[in-house]
Amino acid sequence: MGNDLYFGKEHEQVRKAVRDFVTKEINPHVDDWEEKGIAPLHDLFKKMGDLGFLGIRYDEKWGGEGLDYWYETVVLEECARIHCGGIPMAIAVQMNMATPAIYDFGSDYLKETYLKPALRGDLVAAIAVTEPDAGSDVAALKTFAKKDGDHYILNGSKTFITNGTQADFLTLLARTAMIRGITVFPCLWCPRTSPDSRSAKSWTNWA
Numbered sequence: 259m260g261n262d263l264y265f266g267k268e269h270e271q272v273r274k275a276v277r278d279f280v281t282k283e284i285n286p287h288v289d290d291w292e293e294k295g296i297a298p299l300h301d302l303f304k305k306m307g308d309l310g311f312l313g314i315r316y317d318e319k320w321g322g323e324g325l326d327y328w329y330e331t332v333v334l335e336e337c338a339r340i341h342c343g344g345i346p347m348a349i350a351v352q353m354n355m356a357t358p359a360i361y362d363f364g365s366d367y368l369k370e371t372y373l374k375p376a377l378r379g380d381l382v383a384a385i386a387v388t389e390p391d392a393g394s395d396v397a398a399l400k401t402f403a404k405k406d407g408d409h410y411i412l413n414g415s416k417t418f419i420t421n422g423t424q425a426d427f428l429t430l431l432a433r434t435a436m437i438r439g440i441t442v443f444p445c446l447w448c449p450r451t452s453p454d455s456r457s458a459k460s461w462t463n464w465a
């Protein structure tokens with residue numbers, strides 16, 4: 259029985275395609291990327307998006323492949339064959355950490371603007387939760403989002419943000435209000451290009 263319980267013939271075909279991709283397009287470059295201290299995530303994600311790997315479990319309406327959970331498992335299992343830890347983490351954040359909240363809770367505008375391009379590999383995504391004084395204890399986070407007309411002004415610091423130096427947008431957790439003793443932490447989506455240059459500067463410090 260073993261894997262047959264979860265993976266059919268089509269899953270195994272996808273597994274082979276991902277394995278080939280890892281062998282030919284990623285592993286030969288890992289030493290070079292390690293040496294440079296950076297991997298070309300936009301190029302890499304574009305290639306993966308074109309092959310349909312990034313959005314494999316997401317609805318076709320939003321640029322995904324509309325396949326089941328086990329296809330995503332196959333992609334992530336094969337990424338474990340990459341000869342370093344950072345690239346599998348970068349891919350997992352793009353597929354499975356920065357994008358699910360948009361898919362589950364985002365408006366159609368957010369899905370068009372952020373989700374679809376991220377699944378196609380046109381935008382690099384990051385998730386910004388951790389702060390210098392808030393790791394495991396997420397409720398301790400201090401970053402505050404203050405409503406100012408039709409947008410929010412963010413004040414705070416984030417750290418350890420995978421993909422942060424190259425991300426085009428962040429799925430970010432911030433504090434907005436205290437209602438009857440309960441702190442409200444909505445997810446915000448922030449584009450990298452900001453009309454406020456100070457935001458852009460502090461962004462790079464977050465990475």
Ligand SMILES: Cc1cc2nc3c(=O)[nH]c(=O)nc-3n(C[C@H](O)[C@H](O)[C@H](O)COP(=O)(O)OP(=O)(O)OC[C@H]3O[C@@H](n4cnc5c(N)ncnc54)[C@H](O)[C@@H]3O)c2cc1C
Pocket residue numbers: 347351384385386387388392393394395417418419420421
């Ligand atoms: C490779 C990597 C990538 C990351 N990428 C991201 C990212 O993309 N986005 C993001 O937001 N964050 C990211 N992080 C941060 C990660 O989420 C935090 O490191 C994690 O939440 C732990 O927080 P901390 O490092 O501050 O450790 P702490 O919370 O200070 O914990 C230190 C130690 O104390 C233990 N501990 C903590 N609280 C308790 C308790 N109440 N009882 C018992 N033991 C406890 C922990 O288990 C741990 O061993 C990344 C981290 C790593 C290592």
